[in-house]
Amino acid sequence: MTTETATQILHATHSALCKHGYAELTMQDIADETDLCKASIHYHYDGKHDLLVAYLDHLYEQFEDRIAEPAGETPAERLRGLVVALVTDRSDAPAFQTALLEIKAQSPYDDAFRSRLQRFDHAFTAAVREVVAEGVADGTFHEEVDPDAVASFLTTYVNGAQTRHAAVGHPLDDSAAAVDAYIDEALRADQAASTGGGPSSETANVGGTE
Amino acid sequence: MTTETATQILHATHSALCKHGYAELTMQDIADETDLCKASIHYHYDGKHDLLVAYLDHLYEQFEDRIAEPAGETPAERLRGLVVALVTDRSDAPAFQTALLEIKAQSPYDDAFRSRLQRFDHAFTAAVREVVAEGVADGTFHEEVDPDAVASFLTTYVNGAQTRHAAVGHPLDDSAAAVDAYIDEALRADQAASTGGGPSSETANVGGTE
DNA sequence: TCGAACTGACTGTCCGGTCAGTCAAAAAAA
DNA sequence: TTTTTTTGACTGACCGGACAGTCAGTTCGA
CATH class of the missing domain: 1.10.10.60 (Homeodomain-like)
Incomplete structure (x- = not known):
C-alpha cells in the first residue's frame, strides 16, 4: 500500500x-x-x-523525535521541558492519555504491547538520564546527583501523574509544579533547598501527548 | 440474600x-x-x-481497615508501612494490581468507578498526610515539611510505581527503595542532608537507589 | 403453600474476520 | 496504438463466536 x-x-x-x-x-x-x-x-x-x-510503532517514532533534543538553554530547562511535555494538559489529547493508559493496562496480557511500551519507558528514562548527566557535568546540578536514580525516579513519577490524572482527575498542573519544585530543590546546585513537601515525583507516560 | x-x-x-x-x-x-x-x-x-x-465498595472497606492505623513505632516507620504496603510485590496479588489498573483506565468512562477510585485516592492521601503531620509535630520530620504536598507527592509516586510495574515490569522493590530513600533524605530531621544545600532537607537522591 | 433462591435454555446483539466479486490502472500481448 | 490480461485496492454482505441479560419453571425452607 x-x-x-x-x-x-x-x-x-x-x-x-x-x-x-x-x-x-x-x-x-x-x-x-x-x-x-x-x-x-x-x-x-x-x-x-x-x-x-x-x-504503537508509529507513535514511538513521533515520541522519539519529540524527546530527541530537548529544547532549552540550560540542563534544568531541558529537563523541565522533557518532563513537563508529558505532564501537561494539552487540549488536543485529553482522551489520548486515557487510551494510552488502557493500553498500558493490557500490556501484561500482550507481549507485543509490552515490548513497545518498554521502548517508550527506556527512551524516556534515557533522555532524562542524559540531560541530568549534562547538568551534573556542567555544574548546574549537584555533583552527588545520580542520573540513573533521578531518571528512574522521574519516570515513575510521570507515570503516576498520568495515571492519577486519568483515573481520579488529579490535575496535571499540580504534578508538573511538583516536578519543577523537585528540580529546583533537589537537583539545582545554585538553589537553596527549602524542603517541604514540594517534590513529588512521578513519571509515567509513554506515549506522549499527541 | x-x-x-x-x-x-x-x-x-x-x-x-x-x-x-x-x-x-x-x-x-x-x-x-x-x-x-x-x-x-x-x-x-x-x-x-x-x-x-x-x-469496589467491598474492596474499599478492606482498604480502609488496612490503612486505618499504620503499624510502627515512629511516624517514619508508619509512613513507610503505609506506602510500602501498596508498593510491595505480594505473591497473592500479582494479577490483582493489573486488574486494578484496568479499572483505573476505565474510570474516565464510568462515573461510578471514578467516584470509588477517588475514595481510594483521598483515603490514602489523607492517611499519609496524617502520619506526616504527626512526624512534623513530634520532630521526626523537618518542620518545613508540608504534609499536604508530601501526601500528594507520595500518592502520585505510588500510582506511578504500580502503573510502571504492571505496564513495563519495573520492579516494585526499586520503587519501594526509592521511597525509603525519600523518607530518610527529604523528610527525616535527624538525617544529614546529602547535598550541600542548606539546613533544610535535600532531596537530591530522592529517586533512591534503584 | 408461599416465596425466595436458583437454574438451564434461550435470545439479541455486537464485532472480528472472511469472501466473492468490482474496478481501475498497470503490464503484456496483439 | 489498441486490445487483453493481470494485479492490487477496495467493498458489501455475510458468518460464527462470544457474551450480557432474560425467562419460564424447579427446588426448598419457613
Missing part, C-alpha cells in the same frame, strides 16, 4: 482511539475515520491487533 | 478478576468461582456493572 494510505489508517486509528477509547474501539470505528471500509483495513493489516501494534 | 452469599459472590469476583483480568472478565467466569450459576448472580445483582461497583 502507499505510505499515504498507511498514514491515513494510522491517523484514523488515533482518532478512533481518542473518540472511543481502547476498550470500546472497533474496526468499524477506525474505518469510519477513513474513506475506506472495514474490509479494506483488514486488507492492509492482518487484524486488529496487528494494526494496534503498528500504531 | 444472605451476607454469606454476597461475600461468596464478591470473593468470586475477586478471583475471576485476578484470573482473567478486567477486560476479559465474563459473568460466567465469576459464576465458575461460585457454586451458583450465571443467572443466579444476575438474580442478586442488577448486572455486571452493578456487581463490579459493589466489588
Whole structure:
C-alpha cells in the first residue's frame, strides 16, 4: 500500500482511539475515520491487533523525535521541558492519555504491547538520564546527583501523574509544579533547598501527548 | 440474600478478576468461582456493572481497615508501612494490581468507578498526610515539611510505581527503595542532608537507589 | 403453600474476520 | 496504438463466536 494510505489508517486509528477509547474501539470505528471500509483495513493489516501494534510503532517514532533534543538553554530547562511535555494538559489529547493508559493496562496480557511500551519507558528514562548527566557535568546540578536514580525516579513519577490524572482527575498542573519544585530543590546546585513537601515525583507516560 | 452469599459472590469476583483480568472478565467466569450459576448472580445483582461497583465498595472497606492505623513505632516507620504496603510485590496479588489498573483506565468512562477510585485516592492521601503531620509535630520530620504536598507527592509516586510495574515490569522493590530513600533524605530531621544545600532537607537522591 | 433462591435454555446483539466479486490502472500481448 | 490480461485496492454482505441479560419453571425452607 502507499505510505499515504498507511498514514491515513494510522491517523484514523488515533482518532478512533481518542473518540472511543481502547476498550470500546472497533474496526468499524477506525474505518469510519477513513474513506475506506472495514474490509479494506483488514486488507492492509492482518487484524486488529496487528494494526494496534503498528500504531504503537508509529507513535514511538513521533515520541522519539519529540524527546530527541530537548529544547532549552540550560540542563534544568531541558529537563523541565522533557518532563513537563508529558505532564501537561494539552487540549488536543485529553482522551489520548486515557487510551494510552488502557493500553498500558493490557500490556501484561500482550507481549507485543509490552515490548513497545518498554521502548517508550527506556527512551524516556534515557533522555532524562542524559540531560541530568549534562547538568551534573556542567555544574548546574549537584555533583552527588545520580542520573540513573533521578531518571528512574522521574519516570515513575510521570507515570503516576498520568495515571492519577486519568483515573481520579488529579490535575496535571499540580504534578508538573511538583516536578519543577523537585528540580529546583533537589537537583539545582545554585538553589537553596527549602524542603517541604514540594517534590513529588512521578513519571509515567509513554506515549506522549499527541 | 444472605451476607454469606454476597461475600461468596464478591470473593468470586475477586478471583475471576485476578484470573482473567478486567477486560476479559465474563459473568460466567465469576459464576465458575461460585457454586451458583450465571443467572443466579444476575438474580442478586442488577448486572455486571452493578456487581463490579459493589466489588469496589467491598474492596474499599478492606482498604480502609488496612490503612486505618499504620503499624510502627515512629511516624517514619508508619509512613513507610503505609506506602510500602501498596508498593510491595505480594505473591497473592500479582494479577490483582493489573486488574486494578484496568479499572483505573476505565474510570474516565464510568462515573461510578471514578467516584470509588477517588475514595481510594483521598483515603490514602489523607492517611499519609496524617502520619506526616504527626512526624512534623513530634520532630521526626523537618518542620518545613508540608504534609499536604508530601501526601500528594507520595500518592502520585505510588500510582506511578504500580502503573510502571504492571505496564513495563519495573520492579516494585526499586520503587519501594526509592521511597525509603525519600523518607530518610527529604523528610527525616535527624538525617544529614546529602547535598550541600542548606539546613533544610535535600532531596537530591530522592529517586533512591534503584 | 408461599416465596425466595436458583437454574438451564434461550435470545439479541455486537464485532472480528472472511469472501466473492468490482474496478481501475498497470503490464503484456496483439 | 489498441486490445487483453493481470494485479492490487477496495467493498458489501455475510458468518460464527462470544457474551450480557432474560425467562419460564424447579427446588426448598419457613
